[in-house]
Amino acid sequence: MPRKPNHAIAIAWLLSVSIFLRAMPAFAESRTVEETLSLLGMDRGQIAELAQGQPVTFALSESSTDELAMGIVWYLPVSLARAAEQLRQENPDPLDVDVTAYGLLTEHGGAASFASAVLSRAEIEALLDTEPGDEFNLSASEIDSFKTLRQTSPEAIEDAVLQHYREVLFQRFEAYRRGGTYAIAPYVREGNRDSKPSLELRQAANASVVLASYFPALYKAWLDYPKPLPPGADEAFPWVEKKVEGRPAVILRHRISTDWNGGVLSLTREFYAPHSYNSSQWITGCLAYRDGTVVFQQVRSYTDQVRGIASDVKHIIGRQILKDKMLKSFKRLCGVLGQCQ
Structure with missing residues (x-):
């Protein structure tokens, strides 16, 4: 004759499984992290x-x-x-x-996004005289564009360079937004070398x-x-x-x-x-x-x-x-x- 199931034992077993399963996520989460x-x-020692x-x-x-x-x-x-x-x-x-x-x-x-960005007098003078190298990260065309500002009157030169600097920054942003990393212009260095x-x-x-x-x-x-x-x-x-x-x-x-x-x-x-x-x-x-x-x-x-x-x-x-x-x-x-x- 088949034995009747012992409901008390079954319930106890289910409760123990439930408790075990509730504990599982903490261990699983820890292991995943x-x-x-x-x-x-990191290696094991560093994690410890x-x-x-x-x-x-x-x-x-x-x-x-x-x-x-x-x-x-x-x-x-x-x-x-x-x-x-x-x-x-x-x-x-x-x-x-x-x-x-x-x-x-x-x-x-537009360039007005950089209205609070400033340049020191020394940086402005350096930009006007910049050449290929590592003083500034600029493309060849960007270097040439600053050279064109040298003829600006002394009274307006600082504002002109700062405004153009802001425009160069926004042009860099626009190029990246449209073309991603592929559109980032290289920096021209000495000896016809570029950093990319x-x-x-x-x-x-x-x-x-x-x-x-x-x-x-x-x-x-x-x-x-x-x-x-x-x-x-x-x-x-x-x-x-x-x-x-x-x-x-x-x-x-x-x-x-x-x-x-x-x-x-x-x-x-x-x-x-x-x-x-x-x-x-x-x-x-x-x-x-x-x-x-x-x-x-x-x-x-x-x-x-x-x-x-x-x-x-x-x-x-x-x-x-x-x-x-x-x-x-x-x-x-x-x-x-x-x-x-």
Whole structure:
């Protein structure tokens, strides 16, 4: 005769399974985030360091002699929603430091978009006399256009150069918005040599393993911009003015943000920098982890200053400078979140 099912045992078994299944997502989520951190370039030891509550920095592989690449991750005991709210801010970037002016570029804004951008007298005089080289990042035609201003009357010369400088910046923005990285004019250097941020930024995009793994449609759009962005992705074109190596610099950026499991992923491309470095890309994001949030960033920056003789030594120094800047930026974020120790 078949035995009757013992309902008490069955219920107890179902309850135990339910409790087990409720516990599963926390472990699965933790494992997924750790896999993500591994894709970012961290090893097991570095991931374990996060529990100490300090930012962990690490070098990334570099694909060319002008590239500097670093990563940083920080575990903060704050909610994912709170961290994501800060990272979603468009302008100025919440991780930016030393910004003196900023704005957002739009299709019809024109050169007036840079009304708050200024140039020192020394920079104006240097622009009038600029030649191919590394003092300014300009194309051959842009250099020639500044030379035509030399005949302007002394009373009007400063305003004329500043206005033309703003026009060059807006033309750079328009070219990128219409043609993406392919439309970025090269910087002419000495000896008939060019620096090509268009190639550098495509190299940086191709190295975005996390983006390719988790957001393949966005990865494709990032490579092939101005290809339409996938649903849920928002873009903006911020500019900032800040001191770079003691000189004023107006930097043009393209920023795309999208939600990621309640957190956020932001892509930033600096498609024009006026001097000191050629271009840069960084990927910033945050994900829930343990009882708080991990905030991470990968930076790939390109500069001719680390080429040539003693390139290895220059790279070591350059990475340290980049690391210090990233730590300063993350300290700013933790200050905003009230979590600095």
